[in-house]
Amino acid sequence: MNTRLALVPFSLLFVLTFFMNCAQSSSHSRKPVTAIQIEPAKKSFKLGEELKINFQTKLKEGKLEKIELSIDGKVIQTSQNLTNAVVVKTFDFGVGKHIVRSSVYRTDGISGDNYEEFYVLSNTKPTKYSYQIVAEYPHNVNFFTQGFEFHNNVLYEGTGQEGTSAIYRHDLKTAKTQTIYKLENKYFAEGITILNNKIYQLTYKNRMGFVYDLSSAKLLNTWKYNSNEGWGLTNDGHSLIMSDGTEKIYFINPETYREERYIQVSNDLNLVKNINELEYIKGDIWANIWQSEMVVIIDPQSGKVKGEINLAGLSGTILQNQREQIDVLNGIAWNQVTDKIYVTGKLWPKIFEIKIIKIEN
Numbered sequence: 001m002n003t004r005l006a007l008v009p010f011s012l013l014f015v016l017t018f019f020m021n022c023a024q025s026s027s028h029s030r031k032p033v034t035a036i037q038i039e040p041a042k043k044s045f046k047l048g049e050e051l052k053i054n055f056q057t058k059l060k061e062g063k064l065e066k067i068e069l070s071i072d073g074k075v076i077q078t079s080q081n082l083t084n085a086v087v088v089k090t091f092d093f094g095v096g097k098h099i100v101r102s103s104v105y106r107t108d109g110i111s112g113d114n115y116e117e118f119y120v121l122s123n124t125k126p127t128k129y130s131y132q133i134v135a136e137y138p139h140n141v142n143f144f145t146q147g148f149e150f151h152n153n154v155l156y157e158g159t160g161q162e163g164t165s166a167i168y169r170h171d172l173k174t175a176k177t178q179t180i181y182k183l184e185n186k187y188f189a190e191g192i193t194i195l196n197n198k199i200y201q202l203t204y205k206n207r208m209g210f211v212y213d214l215s216s217a218k219l220l221n222t223w224k225y226n227s228n229e230g231w232g233l234t235n236d237g238h239s240l241i242m243s244d245g246t247e248k249i250y251f252i253n254p255e256t257y258r259e260e261r262y263i264q265v266s267n268d269l270n271l272v273k274n275i276n277e278l279e280y281i282k283g284d285i286w287a288n289i290w291q292s293e294m295v296v297i298i299d300p301q302s303g304k305v306k307g308e309i310n311l312a313g314l315s316g317t318i319l320q321n322q323r324e325q326i327d328v329l330n331g332i333a334w335n336q337v338t339d340k341i342y343v344t345g346k347l348w349p350k351i352f353e354i355k356i357i358k359i360e361n
């Protein structure tokens, strides 16, 4: 092989790439930039702490029109100085991840954005709970549980995966299950909730929810939501309350399907991600944490975790007598009529009625 010939195209390519990079970076470097520095220099703050954000803008060329400083998309200060500072009271923003942005506009239309983020964590330690099994009921081992809810003393279950997505009605006493609705095989259904005589159901990746008439089981409507994925669903009597696998929980108007607000879930150490199946119980939101045996009790206003229920060992009681593969804990249902709490999991052979027990520290 002639090495000299082989090297020529390579060197040409190198020179070309070099000039292209230079051209790109020179157009890029004309943009104004802002160094954003948080004081004290850390990422996470406890709710109630104050922080100062310093902004130092370099214009490089051109004339400054204005600088807009925003947090979570909301402008908090507009300035015509290159040096700016903002004091943030974390109570004003609440727990969760917050995005700081500096947008610098020049009079010639060139602008530049820079970003920084900070986290606000809960200022209270969650109360810890363990559990006791009160009763056990059979559960179909083919049910990939995604939604679990009582309505008028009747237990409803929504199941997932393509081909097996459906809604069922359980009779715990007789262990009989009735199919209410079977979805087309192409859909992977997720959480369900019942509100105003309608069943609402999410899908995993279709960014679409289904609405059925509770009495006739007829499909009434579909709606689109903003989240990339649909996970858990419950309601507080007014709003649909939805999780999407992140630390966020959304409150959705059941008539207009408008997302009215969201909370971010945080305990005193971390944001809590993988929020899965939900249950609204006496003013709190209970949530499974995906791939864990933990259920958290969340304040629906602030997103703060008030309690942590460790259900460790529950799936173990099944595995002792069971050879088949089971999946994760998923499904919390509270019977309002009897004030009893039931949990199950994907492909679990049992539904457990449990009682939670406060652990004294």
Ligand SMILES: [Ca+2]
Pocket (backbone or CB within 6 Å): 147, 148, 149, 233, 234, 277, 278, 279, 280, 331, 332, 333
């Ligand atoms: Ca539920």
